[in-house]
Amino acid sequence: MKSELGSLKETQALMQSQLSETNAIVRAIRDRQEETDAKLDALSMDVHKLHGELTHLKEGQERHERILEKLSLRSIEQETDISALRRAK
Numbered sequence: 001m002k003s004e005l006g007s008l009k010e011t012q013a014l015m016q017s018q019l020s021e022t023n024a025i026v027r028a029i030r031d032r033q034e035e036t037d038a039k040l041d042a043l044s045m046d047v048h049k050l051h052g053e054l055t056h057l058k059e060g061q062e063r064h065e066r067i068l069e070k071l072s073l074r075s076i077e078q079e080t081d082i083s084a085l086r087r088a089k
Helices: 002-088
Strands: none
């Protein structure tokens, strides 16, 4: 009976040791997951910021293209007027 009780105590001590180790591993995994979540949040914010900047750049580019088109048309009209004036002389 004493040997069985001693064996049970050893088994319980071993299980307690393994449980402590498992708990330590779980805590480490949880901490690592929190770090990963924080990094993912930071990357997500960076992506949203870059998306906003890209949208702003595209809008600016479209505005510049419209201005360039108007200036090109105006230039063509002015060249046509200059040619007409030269022919009229």
